[in-house]
Amino acid sequence: MNEIVTFGHPALISKSSDIDQIDDYIINLSKKMISIMYEAPGVGLAAPQIGINKNIFVFDAGEGPFVAINPKMEKKEGEIIFMEGCLSLPGYYWDIERAEYARISCLNEKGEEVVYEGEELTGRVLQHEYDHLRGKLLIKSLKRKVRKEALREISLKGFPGDKI
Template sequence: MATRTILEGDNPRLRKISRPVGAINKRIIDLLDDMAQTMYEARGVGLAAPQVGVLRRVVVIDVGDGLVELINPEIIKTEGTQREEEGCLSLPEDNGYVIRPAKVVVRALDRNGDTQEYTGEGLLARAFAHEIDHLDGVLFTDKMVERITDDDHDGEQDEHETEL
């Protein structure tokens, strides 16, 4: 495993649409492992392959319930809405409120090539939506309904603020 560099700011690769994974091979398995290590070291809860410069539809997420690896993920169902604060490992200076589904069902391949369905509510639903947006070149700031400034915080991370 290796820690990869997280692309930040206006890097054009963050705006590109990722290609589907055709075959799950050693390169994809290594990518999953590297992305998990990178996410944990950066203290994030999610990371998409474009954030480390790889334009493939691969995501890792861990909101505290264990690592979820998604290959070629697609959102197949959403319910409700939530308005919560988000941040992003690729946009470390930005925080803001985003309206996302309250519940999300995702279908994806796992590292063994088996199709899995995952249901997420709350933070996990936000993480699914946020990371899958990255695969389509969409950043959370594109959907932000209210920017949070330094004046809005006392310098400590809010309990709802999450670096996705």
Template sequence: MAVMEITEFPERVLKEVGAAVEEFDEGLEKLVADMFETMYAEEGVGLAAPQVGLSLRLFVMDCAGIKLVAANPEIVSVEGEQEGEEGCLSVGKIHAPLKRAERARLRAQDVKGEWFEREAEGLAARCFLHETDHCDGTLFIDHLSPLRRDMVKRRFQKMKRWR
């Protein structure tokens, strides 16, 4: 297993709609293991393939008691609303308040290619939504108001200069 390098905003791959995962083989198993290792090393709760430079519809998560691999994820339904802060490893973990659905139902394939559905609420639902967005080339900052988005971008640019 190996820790991979995190792709950061504004790299192009983060804006691309990922390609479908079609091969459920040893290569995918190794990639998923590396993604988990990278996510834990970075103290994240979710990590999508574009965040390690791969334009693929794939994410891993371990958040609020839900640990899973999701290939070709889709959000099939959402309900309610939650307030809360959100951040992203690709945007230097800078947090901003972002309203999300309180509950979300995810449909995806596991590492063997088996389809499953899973429901989550609160933080785990937020994670489903955030990571599925990554697979579609959307970052959490894309959901913020232009003013708040600029604030996060400026803080991130500043942070990058200092490291």
């Protein structure tokens, strides 16, 4: 079982590549990611968070679980600031500004073209996990001063809680 990697792991800052074929490996990977997400527990998990730089994430903002393969961000609308954390930065939360609504198109684990969209938690999770696939960690969304403080705090304390 893969463990969730934390801030400092190179997979978290690398760009992921598209999946050519949805074979048994990918189907098993999506199942494994869903169970790791629930076990954490979290509302979303992207492959880089278990050290795999492939364009796949799973999420459950209340109606899932859903699998997103090779997602493309189609639309973002509005603006909202909300407290947000990340399983790869366990125990830390910051106010993060994001679009209120987001829509992505992708493939699901059956290879079907699907659209995931929503506001509030769904919109937020979609943007958060999409960022992971581009190697963008939550900490990069912070304003410069806040980021400096956050990095200092992490270097001093590490991840004490380990789990949310």
